[in-house]
Amino acid sequence: MNESNTxxxxxxxxxxxxxxxxxxxxxxxxxxxxxxxxxxxxxxLDTIGQARYFYQLAAARLNEKSxxxxxxxDTLAYLRDAHQYKNLLLVELPNGDWGQTILKIFxxxxxxxxxxxxLSGSADAEIAGIASKALKEVEYHVSWSSDxxxxxxxxxxxxxxxxxxxxxxxxxxxxEMFVPATYExxxxxxxxxxxxLKQGWLDKVSGILTEATLSLPPADTxxxxxxxxxxxxxxxxxxxxxxxxxxxxxxxxxx
Amino acid sequence: xxxxxxxxxxxxxxxxxxEVVDPEIPVISIEDLGVLRDIRKEGETFIITxxxxxxxxxxxxxxxxxxxxxxxxxxxxxxxxxxxxxxxxTTDWMSEEGKRKLKExxxxxxxxNRGSEDLINRHPPCPFCNSTNTxxxxxxxxxxxxxxxxxxxxxxxxxxxxxx
Numbered sequence: 001m002n003e004s005n006t007x008x009x010x011x012x013x014x015x016x017x018x019x020x021x022x023x024x025x026x027x028x029x030x031x032x033x034x035x036x037x038x039x040x041x042x043x044x045l046d047t048i049g050q051a052r053y054f055y056q057l058a059a060a061r062l063n064e065k066s067x068x069x070x071x072x073x074d075t076l077a078y079l080r081d082a083h084q085y086k087n088l089l090l091v092e093l094p095n096g097d098w099g100q101t102i103l104k105i106f107x108x109x110x111x112x113x114x115x116x117x118x119l120s121g122s123a124d125a126e127i128a129g130i131a132s133k134a135l136k137e138v139e140y141h142v143s144w145s146s147d148x149x150x151x152x153x154x155x156x157x158x159x160x161x162x163x164x165x166x167x168x169x170x171x172x173x174x175x176e177m178f179v180p181a182t183y184e185x186x187x188x189x190x191x192x193x194x195x196x197l198k199q200g201w202l203d204k205v206s207g208i209l210t211e212a213t214l215s216l217p218p219a220d221t222x223x224x225x226x227x228x229x230x231x232x233x234x235x236x237x238x239x240x241x242x243x244x245x246x247x248x249x250x251x252x253x254x255x
Numbered sequence: 256x257x258x259x260x261x262x263x264x265x266x267x268x269x270x271x272x273x274e275v276v277d278p279e280i281p282v283i284s285i286e287d288l289g290v291l292r293d294i295r296k297e298g299e300t301f302i303i304t305x306x307x308x309x310x311x312x313x314x315x316x317x318x319x320x321x322x323x324x325x326x327x328x329x330x331x332x333x334x335x336x337x338x339x340x341x342x343x344x345t346t347d348w349m350s351e352e353g354k355r356k357l358k359e360x361x362x363x364x365x366x367x368n369r370g371s372e373d374l375i376n377r378h379p380p381c382p383f384c385n386s387t388n389t390x391x392x393x394x395x396x397x398x399x400x401x402x403x404x405x406x407x408x409x410x411x412x413x414x415x416x417x418x419x
Contacts, residue, residue: 021311035393035403042395049311053340129341136343136419137309137399143374144394 003065006124007058008086008183011076012228014054015087018077019236020108021048022243023095032098039144043105046137051077053130078247082236086181089227090173092236099159100166102148107170107205109141111177114200118192146208153212163214175223177201184228263331265294268301271329278317279398282360285318289348292339300333301326306344308419309399346419358382363404363415374402379415381406389413 024044031037055073062071090108095101116138119131152159178198180188206216226232246253272291273284285291285305293304303322307315319336326334346365354364363379374394378387386408394417396403401414 035395038397038403039393039395042399045311045313045399046309047311049307049309053310125341129343133307133310133340133343136345140394140417147375 002186003061005183005186006127007061007065008181009187010054010058010061010127012086012181012184014051014058014076015085016091017047017051017054019085019087019239020091021045021051022239023091023093024101024105026095027101040101040105043141043144046134046141050130050134050137053133057126057130074247078244082232082240083230085232085236085240086228086230087232087236088173088176089224089233090170090176092227092233092239093170093173094235096166096169097162099152099162100169102145102152103163103166103170105141106145106149106208107174107177109138109145110204111197111201112138113142114197114204118197122191149208149214150212153209153214160213163212167209167214167217171217172221172224175221176225176227179223179225181228263301265296265301267329268294268303268326268331268334271325271331272303272322275318275321275325278314278321280357280360280362282356283353285322287350287353287356289344289346289350289353290318300335301331302335302337304337304339306339308344312399314398344419346416349416357416361413362401363413365416365418367418374417377415379404381409381411382413383411384409 021044024040024047027037027040028044029037031040052073055076059071059073059076063069088108090104093104095104113135116131116135120128120135122128122131149163153163154160178194178201180194209216269286272294273286275285277283277285277288277290280288288308290305290308291303292306293302295302295304303326305315305318305322315338319338322336349365357364359382361382363382366377366379374391377391378389380387381389381404384406386406388407389404390407392403392405392412394402396414400416400419402417403412404415405412
């Protein structure tokens with residue numbers, strides 16, 4: 001096993017979780033009702049917590065490799081620029097309206113669940129440990145977002161129209177979840193098949209979308225990729241500018 | 256009686272740690288919650304192992320800090336707090352005593368065993384009037400580990416500690 005593949009893969013997991021959580025945290029205080037505001041903030045907290053585990057593990061492995069102790073979860077999160085981030089494009093997209101945010105969580109959580117199920121049995125015991133912990137949390141994200149997708153898709157004419165629009169916007173960003181980057185393929189060789197993962201995800205997601213009276217976009221829809229190798233949309237830079245401002249302006253600042 | 260350093264045992268540490276509580280649910284100790292996993296002595300150092308409830312739980316840093324405070328207060332000269340995430344924490348590790356205290360505090364304790372719950376079809380007894388005529392308001396409550404319910408008999412909203 002090539003250690004640099006493992007570290008790159010850890011960064012993919014960490015960056016996707018962090019940016020997902022950072023984006024969702026923008027809803028804090030703006031949810032359509034108090035209980036749902038709290039729900040989305042809790043989901044954000046879960047994914048940021050998961051990101052921390054992956055960053056901590058990546059930092060430990062990087063330090064082990066270099067013999068230094070200068071990498072921490074904070075340097076990884078705060079001191080890398082957009083082209084060094086490996087997160088999925090899906091998670092950096094703007095939240096849009098409530099329906100669009102829900103649909104993003106729905107697509108992402110269903111995929112995380114299937115992936116963490118596989119990773120729980122990883123030969124890398126530390127990654128397996130994080131995955132089995134994260135899996136339990138993600139199960140709640142799956143059921144919460146699935147309930148909302150049904151409620152909004154099969155709700156009023158307006159909620160249905162908004163969900164249709166959100167589906168058209170987000171769908172082209174779902175393909176990337178199932179196209180492995182080279183380091184990812186190398187790390188995961190023999191662990192699981194991306195085709196099986198994709199089929200499992202499609203089965204789940206399409207069943208719920210049908211129940212929500214939403215139709216699945218055509219199978220030959222063009223899919224964007226690039227996030228996993230650092231080629232991002234313009235949105236990521238703005239997220240990092242806000243998230244990293246303090247550490248860039250006042251290096252090492254603590255409070 | 257004065258406790259001498261050489262006399263401190265794992266059992267003393269366990270006894271002292273009973274006073275370290277969850278900062279968000281201050282009636283339940285970290286042992287009752289299942290967060291305290293192990294206490295052992297390696298040479299002169301006591302190793303205290305804890306496990307987080309949820310990955311993003313902000314109470315964990317506070318719990319670690321409180322363990323440090325308690326150990327210093329009790330004059331434990333050498334100790335280390337280690338966090339372990341596997342096997343993942345489960346509400347199955349919560350003691351019966353812990354569940355009783357939760358209910359007294361106004362939080363419905365987890366019902367049954369681990370595994371994702373069908374919360375919509377759950378009707379935890381209301382911690383105030385014991386009615387099971389209760390309904391889910393939100394799958395996420397005041398903290399990640401709780402869901403919000405409402406009692407349809409006494410009209411009180413309450414937190415339910417989710418099975419995890």
